[in-house]
Structure formats: C-alpha cells, structure tokens
Amino acid sequence: MPVDPQLASAAADLLVMKLRIRDEVSDEEAAVLRDSISEIRDYGPGRTIVRSGVTLTESNLLFDGLVCRFKDMLDGERQIMELHVAGDFVDLHSFVLKRIEHNIGSLTAARFAIVPHEALRRITEGWPHLARLLWFSTLLDSAIHREKIITVGRRSASARIAHLFCELYLRLQTVGLAADLRYHLPLTQADLADASGLTSVHVNRMLKELRDAGLVTFRGSEVVIHDWEGLQQAAEFSPSYLYLERRER
Amino acid sequence: MPVDPQLASAAADLLVMKLRIRDEVSDEEAAVLRDSISEIRDYGPGRTIVRSGVTLTESNLLFDGLVCRFKDMLDGERQIMELHVAGDFVDLHSFVLKRIEHNIGSLTAARFAIVPHEALRRITEGWPHLARLLWFSTLLDSAIHREKIITVGRRSASARIAHLFCELYLRLQTVGLAADLRYHLPLTQADLADASGLTSVHVNRMLKELRDAGLVTFRGSEVVIHDWEGLQQAAEFSPSYLYLERRER
DNA sequence: CGCCGGTTTGACGCTCTTCAACGGTTGTGG
DNA sequence: CCACAACCGTTGAAGAGCGTCAAACCGGCG
Incomplete structure (x- = not known):
C-alpha cells in the first residue's frame, strides 16, 4: 500500500x-x-x-x-x-x-x-x-469509562469539570502535548457539557467558580492549572486508574 | 490442584x-x-x-x-x-x-x-x-460501562432503573437465569440506588412510578416485567450494546 | 458593518436530595 | 413466647443543585 x-x-x-x-x-x-x-x-x-x-x-x-x-x-x-x-x-x-x-x-x-x-x-x-x-x-x-461512571454518578458539577481537566492533563502529558500545568484544549463549553453530563449554562458557571477559587482557568481553548493539588482535591482525582507505571503485561 | x-x-x-x-x-x-x-x-x-x-x-x-x-x-x-x-x-x-x-x-x-x-x-x-x-x-x-455512562449522564431517574431491569433481564437470560419476563434479583433498594446514581428514597418513589405505569414490579427480590416494550421505551433501551449475535471474532 | 458562534448572566422552575418519621418483617435473647 | 433490635421499605415536607428560558455581550470574519 x-x-x-x-x-x-x-x-x-x-x-x-x-x-x-x-x-x-x-x-x-x-x-x-x-x-x-x-x-x-x-x-x-x-x-x-x-x-x-x-x-x-x-x-x-x-x-x-x-x-x-x-x-x-x-x-x-x-x-x-x-x-x-x-x-x-x-x-x-x-x-x-x-x-x-x-x-x-x-x-x-x-x-x-x-x-x-x-x-x-x-x-x-x-x-x-x-x-x-x-x-x-x-x-x-475501560478503566477511564469506569472513572467516568463515578464522575457522572457521584461527583458535583464543579468536580466533574475539575476531574476532566486533571485527567486530560496527565493523558496529554504522556504523549508530550501538555507540560507546566497547561495545555491546549479546543473545546466549546457545550462540548464540555456533553462530556460531563451537564448543560453548557451550568458549565459556564462552574468554570467561573473554579477560576474564582484559583484552581484552573479555561479560556481561548487553553487550560491553565493554577493549583494542581487543589484541583485534584476538588475533583477527588487520583491518577491510579490511568496505570502510569511500567510492568510486565 | x-x-x-x-x-x-x-x-x-x-x-x-x-x-x-x-x-x-x-x-x-x-x-x-x-x-x-x-x-x-x-x-x-x-x-x-x-x-x-x-x-x-x-x-x-x-x-x-x-x-x-x-x-x-x-x-x-x-x-x-x-x-x-x-x-x-x-x-x-x-x-x-x-x-x-x-x-x-x-x-x-x-x-x-x-x-x-x-x-x-x-x-x-x-x-x-x-x-x-x-x-x-x-x-x-466495556460496552456495558459505556451504556452506564449514558444512563447516569443523561437518563432520568425512572429511566435509569428501567434500563437496569432491561439489561439484567437479557444478561440473565443468556445464562438461563431469567425467562418469561421475570427473574430473581436479591438487591435492596439501597443497592439499586448505588447502581443508578440515586438515593434509596428516590429509587423507592421511582419503583412505585414504574409499578403504577404497569411496566415492572420489583418486590421481594423478584423482578416481573409486565410490559417489555413499554419498559424498553421508558428506558430508551436497545439491546445492541450487549452483542447478542454470533460472529467470527 | 452586520452576522454568527460562543460566552456570560439573571430569573425561575423542576428533579432529585435531605431529613425525619413510621411500619413491616426477621431474627435473637431473656 | 414475647420484647426488642436491626434492617428494609414507605411516605411527607422542605430545600439544594442543576436545568430552562431568555437576553445581552463579545470577538472574528465575510
């Protein structure tokens, strides 16, 4: 071919x-x-x-x-x-x-x-x-799916968005597309809503909340994490489900 | 051994x-x-x-x-x-x-x-x-996980429960544990709540709603489906994600 | 300039949660 | 054999979180 x-x-x-x-x-x-x-x-x-x-x-x-x-x-x-x-x-x-x-x-x-x-x-x-x-x-x-079930089933609106930002940061990092607590993410707020089981209006409010809390900003397709520890806590995020470790498989 | x-x-x-x-x-x-x-x-x-x-x-x-x-x-x-x-x-x-x-x-x-x-x-x-x-x-x-994401992300409370009942009926049927639109399901309403991302109180109300609508009853660990078509519609359920078909894999 | 997609904000409403009380059933020990 | 606890299911009242509707705003682009 x-x-x-x-x-x-x-x-x-x-x-x-x-x-x-x-x-x-x-x-x-x-x-x-x-x-x-x-x-x-x-x-x-x-x-x-x-x-x-x-x-x-x-x-x-x-x-x-x-x-x-x-x-x-x-x-x-x-x-x-x-x-x-x-x-x-x-x-x-x-x-x-x-x-x-x-x-x-x-x-x-x-x-x-x-x-x-x-x-x-x-x-x-x-x-x-x-x-x-x-x-x-x-x-x-499959593991990412299970975490998404937790997200939409039991996390608050702001935690859902915070969780998504945490996950994407690590996943993009593994392929060299994120570093220094920032990355490019060309999504609309409506896309974010579809991904987190919310409405775009409510996503907008939660983004403001996360921004005002000094955790993360999302503007112009750019995610900037200001407080990595705080963001993970707000999201109840733990990276273990991404299996970022070397083992014989 | x-x-x-x-x-x-x-x-x-x-x-x-x-x-x-x-x-x-x-x-x-x-x-x-x-x-x-x-x-x-x-x-x-x-x-x-x-x-x-x-x-x-x-x-x-x-x-x-x-x-x-x-x-x-x-x-x-x-x-x-x-x-x-x-x-x-x-x-x-x-x-x-x-x-x-x-x-x-x-x-x-x-x-x-x-x-x-x-x-x-x-x-x-x-x-x-x-x-x-x-x-x-x-x-x-994994496919079942994806459907669960849809369920907790976008389905109403009654649809979540209806969907669970539909899915379990077909899954139990494939191993000979369900037939004639009924099956044994030894779960408490609190378990159902944990499985559908709701509270047990609300599960109780939704079960009453499904019962009153003549779709399904769940009592004494027994699920009885009274209107299979109606239940599927209420749940927006389609069995395709269970891959109940024979193919070379 | 004026449209257009996306963002922001406010007012209001609905779904689901929370809190609380009560009832039925089962199991257990006096 | 009855008292009592433990668990589960049921119901009501009140409240929170998120959705809905609607309008205004903003920047980019034809």
Missing part, C-alpha cells in the same frame, strides 16, 4: 510512546505496529469518523486532533463518553466486537492511521505480548 | 454458554478453559472479593451469586459501576492491568472459579482465538 513511511512512523511512535510508559515494547514490536498501518486518513472538524452499528474491518489510530465517542439521545441531548487524544487507538475494540454501538466524531481536524483488522489478527496469532499490549490499550479505555 | 471436576466444568460451561452466543467455541477450547481453573472459592454476602490497588495473580470467574464493582467516595456515597451475574469473569482485566482501581464485592453469597494469570498467559500464547474471546469478554464489560 502507498503509505507515507514518515507519517506511519509518527503515528506508530505515538502509540508506542503511550505503551512504553506501561511496559517494554521491543523495536521489533514497534516495527510490526508500524507495518500494520495501511493508510493515513484526514478529517475536518465535526465529522463522524465511525457510525454506530456499522460492521468494521479496520481500526483508527488517532495521531493528531481531538476526537470523542458519543451517543445522542432521542430528545437531542448528547453524551460524550470519552475524549481521545493523539496516540489513542479510538476504535481498536471494534476488532473483536466487529461493530461499535456509539459514534466517533472529530471535534477538531483529525488525522488517523488506519490498521486493518486482518493485520491485528496476525498480531494476535504471532505476537502474543504485543497482542496483550493492544488488549491493555482497550482496557485502559 | 485438587479441584472438584464437576464444579470446574459447571463454571467453565457458564462462561462458554455466554461466549457461544457470540461466536463458536470448540470443545477443545472449552476444555482449555476448564483446565485453567485452579480452585473453587466461596464467599458469604457482603464480602469484598478484590480490593482496589492490590496486585493480582489470578482472576475470578463468577458462577453463582450476585457481585458488583464499586467505589466509595470520601463522603460515604457509593457508586456501583456494574452488576455481575453467573458466567461473568469479574476481574479478567486484572490479567493485563495487574491491579484494578475499584473494589469487587459480593451482594449475595457467591462462588468463584479461580484462574491463575499464568494459565491465561498460556492461552494468549497458544490459543489466539480463545484469547480473542477472552478479550471480547472484557470488551463486553
């Missing part, structure tokens, strides 16, 4: 970067991942990448842009289940599930590396350790 | 029963699963089976009783992320994650088949298709 080798490497490297925080990845395994990429695909902002219910034969590895999983309710309300950043294999689980039951959409312009399921199948057959790392990647999403 | 072969078979059969709804499982693969069981373990009600943060070297396959994943907040509130029924491999993901970031507790007396991670590792190395089925099993939990 005619894939730009530079781009394929860049995409694979991001995933490997994310995985190497959690376990060793040999250069050979990294090469297998890179060689599994069949195509690079670009999308504009606000596009639907994967549609609910459709049978899939390839998976999308995000390597630039901001993407989300979401579902729309009958009354028009939207719930974003998870935000995805560079290095996330956004629909890897479709390899085993064959279809996904929600939509995946771009919030900004986004670029993906495409990995055919056939290539993933070969990994499960010849590269058991690499296969376990891919499994890990889907289970990390 | 001295495992009662009858019990080991019964436990493995339940998991295989659940998997065979989604894909073919050869008798050989079923035997591999059965032989992976090293022990049978019993717990009384209200016991903690797996504690948050502890490194694990084996996983628990539930084959009798009702179990849940939960986390307690600082103010004492509890959120149940998922209820587990017979045939569920409740902490299979710890095989790859090495520890889990929430607790697993028994709601009733419960019986587990223990599978050492070492045996699971051998499956990933020698039985790729079976490994993918185990992967599937963890991703099914």
Whole structure:
C-alpha cells in the first residue's frame, strides 16, 4: 500500500510512546505496529469518523486532533463518553466486537492511521505480548469509562469539570502535548457539557467558580492549572486508574 | 490442584454458554478453559472479593451469586459501576492491568472459579482465538460501562432503573437465569440506588412510578416485567450494546 | 458593518436530595 | 413466647443543585 513511511512512523511512535510508559515494547514490536498501518486518513472538524452499528474491518489510530465517542439521545441531548487524544487507538475494540454501538466524531481536524483488522489478527496469532499490549490499550479505555461512571454518578458539577481537566492533563502529558500545568484544549463549553453530563449554562458557571477559587482557568481553548493539588482535591482525582507505571503485561 | 471436576466444568460451561452466543467455541477450547481453573472459592454476602490497588495473580470467574464493582467516595456515597451475574469473569482485566482501581464485592453469597494469570498467559500464547474471546469478554464489560455512562449522564431517574431491569433481564437470560419476563434479583433498594446514581428514597418513589405505569414490579427480590416494550421505551433501551449475535471474532 | 458562534448572566422552575418519621418483617435473647 | 433490635421499605415536607428560558455581550470574519 502507498503509505507515507514518515507519517506511519509518527503515528506508530505515538502509540508506542503511550505503551512504553506501561511496559517494554521491543523495536521489533514497534516495527510490526508500524507495518500494520495501511493508510493515513484526514478529517475536518465535526465529522463522524465511525457510525454506530456499522460492521468494521479496520481500526483508527488517532495521531493528531481531538476526537470523542458519543451517543445522542432521542430528545437531542448528547453524551460524550470519552475524549481521545493523539496516540489513542479510538476504535481498536471494534476488532473483536466487529461493530461499535456509539459514534466517533472529530471535534477538531483529525488525522488517523488506519490498521486493518486482518493485520491485528496476525498480531494476535504471532505476537502474543504485543497482542496483550493492544488488549491493555482497550482496557485502559475501560478503566477511564469506569472513572467516568463515578464522575457522572457521584461527583458535583464543579468536580466533574475539575476531574476532566486533571485527567486530560496527565493523558496529554504522556504523549508530550501538555507540560507546566497547561495545555491546549479546543473545546466549546457545550462540548464540555456533553462530556460531563451537564448543560453548557451550568458549565459556564462552574468554570467561573473554579477560576474564582484559583484552581484552573479555561479560556481561548487553553487550560491553565493554577493549583494542581487543589484541583485534584476538588475533583477527588487520583491518577491510579490511568496505570502510569511500567510492568510486565 | 485438587479441584472438584464437576464444579470446574459447571463454571467453565457458564462462561462458554455466554461466549457461544457470540461466536463458536470448540470443545477443545472449552476444555482449555476448564483446565485453567485452579480452585473453587466461596464467599458469604457482603464480602469484598478484590480490593482496589492490590496486585493480582489470578482472576475470578463468577458462577453463582450476585457481585458488583464499586467505589466509595470520601463522603460515604457509593457508586456501583456494574452488576455481575453467573458466567461473568469479574476481574479478567486484572490479567493485563495487574491491579484494578475499584473494589469487587459480593451482594449475595457467591462462588468463584479461580484462574491463575499464568494459565491465561498460556492461552494468549497458544490459543489466539480463545484469547480473542477472552478479550471480547472484557470488551463486553466495556460496552456495558459505556451504556452506564449514558444512563447516569443523561437518563432520568425512572429511566435509569428501567434500563437496569432491561439489561439484567437479557444478561440473565443468556445464562438461563431469567425467562418469561421475570427473574430473581436479591438487591435492596439501597443497592439499586448505588447502581443508578440515586438515593434509596428516590429509587423507592421511582419503583412505585414504574409499578403504577404497569411496566415492572420489583418486590421481594423478584423482578416481573409486565410490559417489555413499554419498559424498553421508558428506558430508551436497545439491546445492541450487549452483542447478542454470533460472529467470527 | 452586520452576522454568527460562543460566552456570560439573571430569573425561575423542576428533579432529585435531605431529613425525619413510621411500619413491616426477621431474627435473637431473656 | 414475647420484647426488642436491626434492617428494609414507605411516605411527607422542605430545600439544594442543576436545568430552562431568555437576553445581552463579545470577538472574528465575510
């Protein structure tokens, strides 16, 4: 296939970067991942990448842009289940599930590396350790889902937003997109509302509250954390569910 | 190891029963699963089976009783992320994650088949298709998590409870524990509240509402669905996220 | 300049929570 | 065999948190 080798490497490297925080990845395994990429695909902002219910034969590895999983309710309300950043294999689980039951959409312009399921199948057959790392990647999403259940089930409005800012800071840090307690986050307050199970009006008020409390500011697509300890406390945030530690897997 | 072969078979059969709804499982693969069981373990009600943060070297396959994943907040509130029924491999993901970031507790007396991670590792190395089925099993939990995010994020109180009743009916049906629109569910209203992100007082009121609407009754640990279509509509429930279809995986 | 998407603010209302009391059932010990 | 505690379910009244509706504001861009 005619894939730009530079781009394929860049995409694979991001995933490997994310995985190497959690376990060793040999250069050979990294090469297998890179060689599994069949195509690079670009999308504009606000596009639907994967549609609910459709049978899939390839998976999308995000390597630039901001993407989300979401579902729309009958009354028009939207719930974003998870935000995805560079290095996330956004629909890897479709390899085993064959279809996904929600939509995946771009919030900004986004670029993906495409990995055919056939290539993933070969990994499960010849590269058991690499296969376990891919499994890990889907289970990390699962752990993030569980934390989101806690968030929408039991956290207050301000804590929901604070929690999201904490989580994204660490996740962006692992792929080199956040540092010094600040990062770029091109979301509207309506997007934040969809991601936290609130309304945009209430998100606006809570952002003011967090700002006035000297914890964090979110303005012009820029998150600046002023009090990391305080923000984590306000969110009842603990990073353990992100599994930021190296172990044999 | 001295495992009662009858019990080991019964436990493995339940998991295989659940998997065979989604894909073919050869008798050989079923035997591999059965032989992976090293022990049978019993717990009384209200016991903690797996504690948050502890490194694990084996996983628990539930084959009798009702179990849940939960986390307690600082103010004492509890959120149940998922209820587990017979045939569920409740902490299979710890095989790859090495520890889990929430607790697993028994709601009733419960019986587990223990599978050492070492045996699971051998499956990933020698039985790729079976490994993918185990992967599937963890991703099914993940899909159930996503639906729970929708539930607590965007559904009304009565819809949350209605949704739980719908989901459990189908999940119990797949392992032969529900039929004719009724099933046994030994939960208190406080448990239901923890599972739906509400208070027990409000759960009580919503149960009355669902009962008065002629949709479902829950009394004496017994769920009786009077209007399956109506209940699904009230819950905005669609079974697609349970992947109740056979495909090559 | 005037539109347009996003943000901000106020007034009001509804859903769910909180607090509290009461009733039914089960189990236990005197 | 009854008294009593413990637990669960039920109901009422009051209140908080977040949603709804609506208007104004702001900056960017055609």
